[in-house]
Amino acid sequence: MSERISEKLTILSDAAKYDVSCASSGSDRKNENKGLGNASNGICHAYTEDGRCVSLLKILLTNFCIYDCAYCISRKSNDIKRAAFTVQEVVDLTMNFYRRNYIEGLFLSSGIFKNADYTMERLVLVAKKLRTEHQFNGYIHLKTIPGASDELMQEAALYADRLSVNVEMPTKESLRLLAPDKNRNDMLKPMRYIDKALTQNQEEKKLFKKAPTLAPAGQSTQMVIGATPETDLQILYMSHFFYQKIHLKRVYYSGYVPVSNDNRLPAMGTPVPFIRENRLYQADWLMRFYHFRVDEIVSPQEPLLDAQIDPKLSWALRNLQLFPVDINKADYMLIMRIPGIGLQSARKICEARKFSRLGMHHLQKIGIAVNRAKYFITTSDAPVLKDYQPMQIKEFILNEGSSKYKPNFSPQLKLF
Amino acid sequence: MQTVVYDSSFEGFFTAVFEIYEYKIKDPDIQQQGAAHVSLFGGRHTVHTDIAKATRVIKKLEAKLSADAFADIYRVLLSEQPGMENVLFRYIQYALQAAQSVETDYSHPDVLWIRQVVRKMGREKHRMEAFIRFLKTKDGLFYATVEPDFNVLPLIRKHFEDRYADQRWLIYDTRRKYGLYYDLHSVTEVTIDFAATLNDKASLRTLHDEQEDLYQSLWRTYFGSTNIQARRNMKLHIQHMPRRYWKYLTEKLPG
């Protein structure tokens, strides 16, 4: 029996791993019933050899699928081994892994067998069992199946911390080309439905403290990058739409890993577009945490992110008229926009300058990338650097090697 | 210079601070009892831990510092860094005489040093919370042995208590020879002399739950198959999971 489970686990985790989302944070489920677990700041319990965080048991319930999406390893026409867990097997794996401190929780997705509702019902059942029979308070992320009924969506939100529908293709056209059985509206509809339900739930919580919390970590989605010809402009505007209009908590970008000889797709062996993926994550961070507007990052004139330098530096080089910024006076919001200064350092600068005027040596100690920042700031001691042209600054910074193109990028890398 | 010797307890340290003021000790060098550093020259003052004196210092500091900054003093004292007491003493002096709160004055070297040590402690705490792997015994105890770089057990206690409320567990620091034991009601500090048993892998195995091996091997299976070969990046892997932690990690040990 153990061999069979082990084989299923191999097949069904292998098929699930292309979903890059691993986050287990954003929830604040407490262990109030003296049960097992809680969910707060997601912990990475391990890192795979490709450097990605392992925080959740990420598996498919089954990799049988009635659909034939070209970019997906589980597509119907692909000749691979198929397997399916029972509901109880997933519950047991989750509980036993969690008890040993291997994981923060479960990320359960599935191929579509029979139909959307049939599949969704089983996903919901796993979550329900964990919560109600096992007092499990760890993190649960359920993939919602496009086309499943509203009632099932609602129930999923009741037990899960996060729900997601992967749009996978950034535009309607790509979706039509590569996933002809899928309909973009079928994907957006459940997202919108959940968004409404969550907003309504927040209102209810204000009125009745006891109202159950629906999916406290909200929704997320994933787009595959580099399988289709979209520009970064199209992708980032799509993200912008998801953040603004559907209030998604996260958008993930997954550099396409070739899994098929289909001539609509990049050939097998094509390298994964790591740098582009990393630049998109950086741009995403700028939107979510640094208060950048999407049109400050990409524009119709420059629809692609610069591969050589990060999007914050390229923004600064396009807007040199705003610099140099006086470290001892400037607003926090502007300080965080200086290349080489992250959010934490920006905060520290604003704290420390209350005590004394800051010079270069202070900045160095605080942990700022001075070699990068020096072109954009004035301090109490450093001479103002002469007026360089954007291209010159870019050259200097590239030559210093601190930002030298590193072939290995991943979402877990330091972002700035 | 005068060496001030205390018993390495939290209260002992604050008693020392009190007495340095009380006896107007110039140039104090605070050391733990038994530390190799006790100076041959200059005088020596031995502190006898006195809760009343310690409390007075603590009260004063609590008025001057935020709860977080006060907790940082505690964290630094668990860091076992040489010279930490002297930095803390200078910091306390600075905090007590300043008109405004100094805890975020990162242009001050001692404030910055404390901040850095606290971060290191935070990182080690976090790593323990991430990398501890429990093994289940026949009688349902989940146990783990660790050897953290700093004395972080007091800092991880709450995390494990909150999370694993419905199972008995034990986390044992083999370097400092004590552990935390949770009996379904509360956590206590325990010292057990079972180092010999722990080294004998074969006899340990006989104590394990019959499904322990199964779940360890399933976890290894999962860890192996969730990796994407096309994205392999060992440098990043090792940066996140430094080799010295591998000895705890089920997924890194041969099955």
Ligand code: SF4
């Ligand atoms: S529906 Fe999902 S599992 Fe099925 S082929 Fe498409 S992407 Fe893959």
